[in-house]
Structures are given as structure tokens and as C-alpha cells.
Amino acid sequence: MQFDWMVQCYAGDGVHRDTPMMESLERKDVLHGVDTAVDVGLEGLWAPDHFMLGPHAEEYEVWTLLSTLAERTDDADIGSLVNSVTYRNPALLAKMATTLDVLSEGRLRLGLGAGWHDEEHAAYGFDFPDVGTRIDWLEESVQITKAMFIEEEPTFHGEHFEIENALNEPKPVQDPHPPIVIGGAGPRMLRLIAAYADEWNVEISARARGKPIEFKVRKFEEYLEEEGRDPDEVDRSWLAHILVCENEAKLDEYVDRIFPLPWGEESDMENQQLSTAEEARERGSMLIGTPSQIASQIEEIRGLGFEKLQLMFLDFPEVRGMELFADEVMAEFA
Numbered sequence: 001m002q003f004d005w006m007v008q009c010y011a012g013d014g015v016h017r018d019t020p021m022m023e024s025l026e027r028k029d030v031l032h033g034v035d036t037a038v039d040v041g042l043e044g045l046w047a048p049d050h051f052m053l054g055p056h057a058e059e060y061e062v063w064t065l066l067s068t069l070a071e072r073t074d075d076a077d078i079g080s081l082v083n084s085v086t087y088r089n090p091a092l093l094a095k096m097a098t099t100l101d102v103l104s105e106g107r108l109r110l111g112l113g114a115g116w117h118d119e120e121h122a123a124y125g126f127d128f129p130d131v132g133t134r135i136d137w138l139e140e141s142v143q144i145t146k147a148m149f150i151e152e153e154p155t156f157h158g159e160h161f162e163i164e165n166a167l168n169e170p171k172p173v174q175d176p177h178p179p180i181v182i183g184g185a186g187p188r189m190l191r192l193i194a195a196y197a198d199e200w201n202v203e204i205s206a207r208a209r210g211k212p213i214e215f216k217v218r219k220f221e222e223y224l225e226e227e228g229r230d231p232d233e234v235d236r237s238w239l240a241h242i243l244v245c246e247n248e249a250k251l252d253e254y255v256d257r258i259f260p261l262p263w264g265e266e267s268d269m270e271n272q273q274l275s276t277a278e279e280a281r282e283r284g285s286m287l288i289g290t291p292s293q294i295a296s297q298i299e300e301i302r303g304l305g306f307e308k309l310q311l312m313f314l315d316f317p318e319v320r321g322m323e324l325f326a327d328e329v330m331a332e333f334a
Helices: 027-040 062-072 089-102 118-124 131-150 187-196 204-210 213-226 248-258 278-283 291-303 320-328
Strands: 001-007 044-047 076-080 108-111 180-183 199-202 234-245 287-291 307-314
Touching: 001 027, 027 044, 027 062, 027 320, 044 062, 044 307, 062 076, 062 089, 089 108, 089 131, 108 131, 131 180, 131 187, 180 187, 187 213, 199 213, 204 278, 213 234, 234 248, 234 278, 234 291, 234 320, 248 287, 278 287, 287 291, 287 320, 291 320
Parallel strands: 001 044, 001 307, 044 076, 076 108, 108 180, 180 199, 199 234, 234 287, 234 307
Antiparallel strands: none
């Protein structure tokens, strides 16, 4: 299995499920986390595409951050999880992705999604159409991105976007192009992912809405078959919150410090809370426990076909959880 770190680059300060112990966004903390992740053997570094998450709206812009991560590291995968296609012209996004793939010597994994943060769009002046239109934008954006990665004189005329001889030189290092990771789990999104993606990613909201994840996995495999694609050629990754402690006493201490937590920021998940560790495991599919318990929980995820995990450590900016995970959990999956 591959284990990566979802770089926690916004402050949650007790109220955001991703970074509840991070009181403020500090450069030294983020970069110390990056260095630790690499030192302990995590294989990839990811960053979210938002501008104002958390109670203080302190956050780094994703492409600027990814460029720093690429320069600071030598071997780690670098990726966006996921870029909202509502925030950038797709041709510009393809050029940015190509540049980072070249400068990182072929380490980019390009995450794409339809976007969800309506308040953020309003604050920054971005259009935020209905979800069906956003998925249309995503599909055309993927087509444009692939064309610019591969074609000599990329041209595309769609309902929402068009390019005409949008030259993109030099081409990406990776052949035929950087892996395209698409996040989501709704019926239409699963069909789109089956048609275009090199990797399917699911996060807490995608798992929580609608049918159980086991059903979504079955439907995804059906859609891959309809597209004539080999399921083994499409990677599957799982974005997970994790709290790992040496023993039950230490775990209880951290659970008391961290919970309750709001479940999510999306409008249909507002005012819902994860009050206990057990509730976080069951409703939020968070990985919480001692190293042996965490390993068992990961085995269940692996049983669904997910071989890559992007992890958000609930104790960050402390790095003890990251180190303990590497020492006592990763070895079980070597």
C-alpha cells in the first residue's frame, strides 16, 4: 500500500475536523510536517484547493504550496486533492500542472473535482452554478487538460470551454501524462471517473452521502466494465482522518481534547457533530486507535480495493502520531 500525507495547511483550532489542534497557520509547522512525512517514509504530499477554510480563514493557495513542496523534496509524489475546476480556466490549469510536472521531474498527480464551497466562491467572485453544470465543467476540463498534455496543437470546442491551438510546451515528463485523480462518489461522478480518471479518490463527504461505500465500489466496477477499462488500471485512494496513539490511556486523552467535532462544512452536513471516537469511526470512517487497531481498520479499507491512503493526522501540528504510524503501522503493510 501507499501512504501519503494530506498537508494540513489551514488552522482548525478546535472546530474544523481536519486540523482541530492547529491554532494558527505557521510556516515552520507546515514545513516541519513535510520534512517529517518524508523522513518517516510517507510517499506523497497533497494539498487542498481552498482559500479560506477553518475558523480564522488562514490557508495557503494550493499551486504556490505545491511548488514549494516540489522544490523541498526529491522523491515524494506531489498532488492537489482536489483542484476545483471552478477556480481556474482549464487551459491555464493544464499549463500550471505541466510546469509543475516538469520542474518536479515527473512527480505530479493532478487531482480534479467539481467544487463545493459556495461561500468561498461568493467571497472570491467565482461563478458557482448548480452541481450538474459544475460536473459538465469538470468533464470538459478533463478533456482539455488531456489534450494539452498530449496533443501538439490542442484544440477543443465544448459547451462551456474552448481552446484553439493552445500550445503547451514543454510537455509533461510523465508518459503519457501525469495521473489524473478525480474525487467524488455520486452516480454521475462515478461514471465520469470511470471514463476519464487514472485514480478514483473518496473522502469523508463522498463516503457519507447516499449509498454505502460498498455499493459505490460495485457501481464503479460496473461503470469501468461499461467503458471497457481494466479495473486494475485505475488506482483507488481514500482520504482519511487518523488519530493513532501508543495505548488506550493516551488515546482517551487525545479524544477528550479533540472531540466533539463538526462533521463537515457542506450545507447538508452543517450542525452535525462527531461527539465520540466511536461515532467518528462509524459515521466519519476516521481511523482512531492504537497501532494494531489502526492496522485492522486499514485492512477493511484495503478489502474494498483501496491501495492508497492520504492521511490527515488529528494531532497535527504535533508529529508524534505521524511518526508512530510510520514506525508501527506502515510496517504491517510493507
